[in-house]
Amino acid sequence: MKKKAGSDKYRGVQHNDALKKELKDPKFRKFYRQEGFKLAIGYKIAQLRAKLGLTQMDLARKLGTTQSFVARLECADTGNCELKTLQRIADAVGRKLVIGFQ
Numbered sequence: 744m745k746k747k748a749g750s751d752k753y754r755g756v757q758h759n760d761a762l763k764k765e766l767k768d769p770k771f772r773k774f775y776r777q778e779g780f781k782l783a784i785g786y787k788i789a790q791l792r793a794k795l796g797l798t799q800m801d802l803a804r805k806l807g808t809t810q811s812f813v814a815r816l817e818c819a820d821t822g823n824c825e826l827k828t829l830q831r832i833a834d835a836v837g838r839k840l841v842i843g844f845q
Contacts, residue, residue, distance in 0.1 A: 781819035788832060789817040795836055805835035 765771045792802050792813075799813040806813070815821045816828070826842075833840040 778819065781821075781824060784824050784829070785817045785819040788813075791832075791836065791838070792817075797836070802832070802835070806831055 766775065792799070797805075798810075799817070800810045803810045803813045812821075816824060826840075830840050832838075
């Protein structure tokens with residue numbers, strides 16, 4: 744049985760150790776942070792929607808878009824979630840958009 748090239752690159756290595764190694768690469772670190780931001784935003788959108796008792800279709804109707812667009816936002820499967828989109832969501836559900844630094 745043939746092995747895929749690189750298939751056991753981290754065999755036996757703990758996830759955190761592997762991640763620490765990868766994060767030393769500036770390109771990987773930048774990508775990792777960007778994906779983390781997208782996931783965090785998607786999670787916040789899903790939390791807000793659920794808190795308000797809305798389905799993805801309900802939110803989509805309020806935004807004048809499709810349910811699949813809302814689903815892509817929530818699972819961070821879009822290239823870029825722009826500030827204007829976040830503001831549209833806030834306006835559609837009567838909330839204030841707050842952005843901060845820590």
